[in-house]
Amino acid sequence: MSHAPDPELLAKTETLIEALPYLQRYAGKIFVVKYGGHAMGNAELARDFAEDIVLLKAVGILPVVVHGGGPQIGAMLKRLGIETRFVDGLRVTDAETAQVAEMVLAGSINKELVAWIERAGGRAAGISGKDAGLVRARKALRTTRDPDSAIEQVVDLGFVGEPESVDTALIDTLLAANIVPVIAPVAVGADGHTYNINADTMAGAIAAALGAARLFLLTDVAGVMTKDKQLLTDLTPADIALLIEDGTISGGMIPKLETCVTAIEGGVDAAVILDGRIGHVMLLEIFTRRGVGTLVHA
Numbered sequence: 001m002s003h004a005p006d007p008e009l010l011a012k013t014e015t016l017i018e019a020l021p022y023l024q025r026y027a028g029k030i031f032v033v034k035y036g037g038h039a040m041g042n043a044e045l046a047r048d049f050a051e052d053i054v055l056l057k058a059v060g061i062l063p064v065v066v067h068g069g070g071p072q073i074g075a076m077l078k079r080l081g082i083e084t085r086f087v088d089g090l091r092v093t094d095a096e097t098a099q100v101a102e103m104v105l106a107g108s109i110n111k112e113l114v115a116w117i118e119r120a121g122g123r124a125a126g127i128s129g130k131d132a133g134l135v136r137a138r139k140a141l142r143t144t145r146d147p148d149s150a151i152e153q154v155v156d157l158g159f160v161g162e163p164e165s166v167d168t169a170l171i172d173t174l175l176a177a178n179i180v181p182v183i184a185p186v187a188v189g190a191d192g193h194t195y196n197i198n199a200d201t202m203a204g205a206i207a208a209a210l211g212a213a214r215l216f217l218l219t220d221v222a223g224v225m226t227k228d229k230q231l232l233t234d235l236t237p238a239d240i241a242l243l244i245e246d247g248t249i250s251g252g253m254i255p256k257l258e259t260c261v262t263a264i265e266g267g268v269d270a271a272v273i274l275d276g277r278i279g280h281v282m283l284l285e286i287f288t289r290r291g292v293g294t295l296v297h298a
């Protein structure tokens with residue numbers, strides 16, 4: 001009788017050995033993970049995401065989660081009969097919309113994610129940019145150019161904010177206590193108002209302030225696609241500028257890639273756009289030779 005181990009079992013050990021150099025390289029490093037509203041499709045995906053976060057933590061990586069919730073805010077606004085519109089991927093936010101955004105982001109979604117991570121055996125604490133002065137917001141300014149006259153006009157987005165400053169003290173405290181910070185993208189401005197911040201922008205600013213090794217942006221596409229639907233596996237800031245210019249990149253992908261560029265300029269080693277519809281996509285990206293999604297690097 002043969003005592004040779006089952007080939008399936010051997011394949012499992014190969015997977016672990018393939019992961020070894022990455023486990024060694026990333027131990028002790030901070031990974032900021034932005035979990036988009038579109039990637040929160042169903043309970044199974046949320047559970048897989050939470051398991052990935054807990055696994056990263058268990059192998060010595062320090063994950064920090066920043067989440068979105070655009071579709072969920074949209075659904076709540078619809079229930080309340082409040083109209084909403086976007087300019088360049090940003091939700092025009094009046095005072096009422098800011099209130100709803102905070103309720104959905106810092107209320108429901110934030111606590112739900114914390115519960116998923118806790119259920120997967122991790123420790124997590126849900127906060128927003130408002131807590132312990134984590135993020136100070138300033139009003140975001142955008143302009144549009146009239147195609148006929150080429151005149152630039154300022155678009156008033158209302159209470160849409162951008163991180164003006166980030167104080168990482170609370171995140172540092174949570175990480176030191178082995179707790180995964182889960183951050184909702186709302187913050188207060190110098191004027192005392194609540195500002196709604198695009199979750200990608202928030203994640204990028206936090207990643208830069210923490211000097212994170214990686215920024216992952218989980219969304220509902222395979223990565224950045226060309227006009228004929230081919231996946232672009234790696235991009236530099238110069239490539240991105242061209243792709244925005246020629247209209248290949250539009251809508252919500254614009255703040256996402258602008259975030260990648262600012263994060264890299266701010267000292268983050270690399271940013272990756274990943275398909276959050278694939279279960280355990282982060283593990284595939286981090287611990288396999290091939291990687292998936294679009295890598296943005298200097």
Ligand SMILES: Nc1ncnc2c1ncn2[C@@H]1O[C@H](COP(=O)(O)OP(=O)(O)O)[C@@H](O)[C@H]1O
Binds near residue numbers: 223
């Ligand atoms: N070149 C592109 N490649 C991939 N997605 C693109 C591109 N241009 C625009 N998009 C759009 O960007 C969307 C992702 O942004 P967004 O909806 O804000 O996601 P999330 O809610 O995950 O932050 C995609 O679903 C797609 O519709």
Ligand SMILES: CC(=O)N[C@@H](CCC(=O)OP(=O)(O)O)C(=O)O
Binds near residue numbers: 069160
């Ligand atoms: C200013 C702005 O657009 N804020 C976003 C915040 C949530 C978000 O970014 O969620 P996703 O990552 O799921 O798109 C919004 O109101 O939808």
